[in-house]
Amino acid sequence: MEKFKFLIMGAGPSGLAFAHTLLRHGERSFVVMEKEVQAGGLCRSKTVDGSPLDIGGGHFLDTRIPHVVDFLFQFLPKDQWTIFERKSAIDFGDYSVDYPIESNIWQLPVEKQVEYIEAVAYSGENMGVNTPEKFQDWILWKLGRKIADDYMFPYNRKIWSIDLEELGTYWIDKLPSVSFREVLFSCLSRKPFGKVPAHQTFYYPENYGYGEVWDRMGRELGDKLLLSMPVRTLDAPNRTVNRQISADIIINTVPLSSFELAGVPGDIQNSIASLKHAGIQIDYYNTNLESDKQWIYIPNEQVSYHRILNRKTFVNGSHGYWTETNLRRAVETSARVAVNDFSYPINTREKPMLMKKIAAFFSGLNIYGLGRWGTWEHINSDIAVKQGIELAEMLLNKTTK
Numbered sequence: 001m002e003k004f005k006f007l008i009m010g011a012g013p014s015g016l017a018f019a020h021t022l023l024r025h026g027e028r029s030f031v032v033m034e035k036e037v038q039a040g041g042l043c044r045s046k047t048v049d050g051s052p053l054d055i056g057g058g059h060f061l062d063t064r065i066p067h068v069v070d071f072l073f074q075f076l077p078k079d080q081w082t083i084f085e086r087k088s089a090i091d092f093g094d095y096s097v098d099y100p101i102e103s104n105i106w107q108l109p110v111e112k113q114v115e116y117i118e119a120v121a122y123s124g125e126n127m128g129v130n131t132p133e134k135f136q137d138w139i140l141w142k143l144g145r146k147i148a149d150d151y152m153f154p155y156n157r158k159i160w161s162i163d164l165e166e167l168g169t170y171w172i173d174k175l176p177s178v179s180f181r182e183v184l185f186s187c188l189s190r191k192p193f194g195k196v197p198a199h200q201t202f203y204y205p206e207n208y209g210y211g212e213v214w215d216r217m218g219r220e221l222g223d224k225l226l227l228s229m230p231v232r233t234l235d236a237p238n239r240t241v242n243r244q245i246s247a248d249i250i251i252n253t254v255p256l257s258s259f260e261l262a263g264v265p266g267d268i269q270n271s272i273a274s275l276k277h278a279g280i281q282i283d284y285y286n287t288n289l290e291s292d293k294q295w296i297y298i299p300n301e302q303v304s305y306h307r308i309l310n311r312k313t314f315v316n317g318s319h320g321y322w323t324e325t326n327l328r329r330a331v332e333t334s335a336r337v338a339v340n341d342f343s344y345p346i347n348t349r350e351k352p353m354l355m356k357k358i359a360a361f362f363s364g365l366n367i368y369g370l371g372r373w374g375t376w377e378h379i380n381s382d383i384a385v386k387q388g389i390e391l392a393e394m395l396l397n398k399t400t401k
């Protein structure tokens with residue numbers, strides 16, 4: 001039996017940031033267990049058809065958090081990243097509109113603009129109706145029938161592949177927020193108005209895939225990173241993993257449902273089993289698209305994939321494109337390059353209550369949830385890093401007092 005002060009489960013961005021923060025504070029009694037052969041989690045890349053491809057789906061660095069930027073640029077310096085202006089669109093088949101549609105209705109033929117504006121004008125929000133609690137109702141309430149039927153309902157049915165009735169609204173601050181007044185302003189002045197979506201400008205490595213920065217972080221951990229070493233069992237009260245390694249504090253960044261738990265009461269096990277997630281398949285095609293958009297959303301439900309990543313627009317010297325398809329809609333194809341079982345935590349209405357219960361139980365045993373799967377939050381990699389740094393500093397402070 002090996003014993004450490006800290007055991008970190010998972011070497012994605014959150015686990016890596018946690019581990020490097022320990023090292024920076026001189027703490028060396030830790031180990032990181034990772035099931036894959038390479039660090040980086042959903043942010044990994046591999047070479048496909050001569051150029052990098054992000055195997056967890058298209059990844060871009062967009063952060064305004066200075067200490068996260070400083071942290072990342074220590075592994076891949078700033079001058080090795082390119083800054084891009086976001087160009088993304090929604091493809092409706094016979095026409096296409098920049099994202100988000102509510103800021104870009106002005107790009108449509110006038111007759112269509114009138115239909116969309118009229119529907120927004122009669123939406124619940126503009127008719128003084130209270131904010132609904134289900135995501136499906138919120139879409140209609142906020143955006144009106146036309147945007148709901150043409151884009152938001154079909155696109156969300158594709159990406160989540162569950163009944164939209166199950167989703168809550170506590171996460172909608174991640175979505176664009178455009179008022180009716182801003183819709184009118186944008187149509188009359190023929191330019192976008194309203195809160196801009198994420199990744200308005202973003203960084204992507206100049207000569208590598210997004211995975212490079214995390215791969216370097218993993219390699220710098222040396223023998224503290226155990227690759228191809230999955231967590232198979234966790235004896236929670238004794239903080240022992242695989243009956244082999246134990247620690248004073250365990251940091252969990254992996255889905256709790258992906259290994260066997262001992263010493264965990266039935267109602268906590270049931271809460272874990274009730275958490276929902278979506279996986280995606282990545283398919284690569286070596287033909288070039290004519291579009292200059294970096295990514296394109298596809299709401300058409302007859303098409304299996306929901307997003308296209310136009311690789312040649314952001315990976316130097318590359319060609320081709322890849323698609324992202326929810327695993328429930330995906331079929332095995334010769335174009336398949338990656339399958340990720342855990343891609344998106346799903347924001348069901350009961351999730352906040354389930355996570356509160358799960359986190360309270362495990363933190364009582366000195367097992368802390370961190371990152372996308374440890375908190376079951378739809379966070380980006382910059383937030384995973386921020387949380388990793390902050391949790392490590394908090395626990396180091398606590399244990400040295």
Ligand SMILES: Cc1cc2nc3c(=O)[nH]c(=O)nc-3n(C[C@H](O)[C@H](O)[C@H](O)COP(=O)(O)OP(=O)(O)OC[C@H]3O[C@@H](n4cnc5c(N)ncnc54)[C@H](O)[C@@H]3O)c2cc1C
Nearest residue numbers: 010012013014035041042057059060230231371372380381
């Ligand atoms: C399609 C898509 C697009 C995205 N786009 C962006 C973007 O543009 N910009 C951005 O910043 N973020 C983006 N994200 C989010 C980003 O992927 C996450 O924020 C980030 O990967 C979270 O890091 P993490 O360490 O918490 O989790 P993960 O990256 O999921 O890492 C978890 C790690 O745990 C390992 N693991 C799992 N089970 C076990 C086990 N039993 N034993 C040991 N190890 C295990 C996994 O192999 C993995 O390495 C996107 C996500 C998706 C799905």
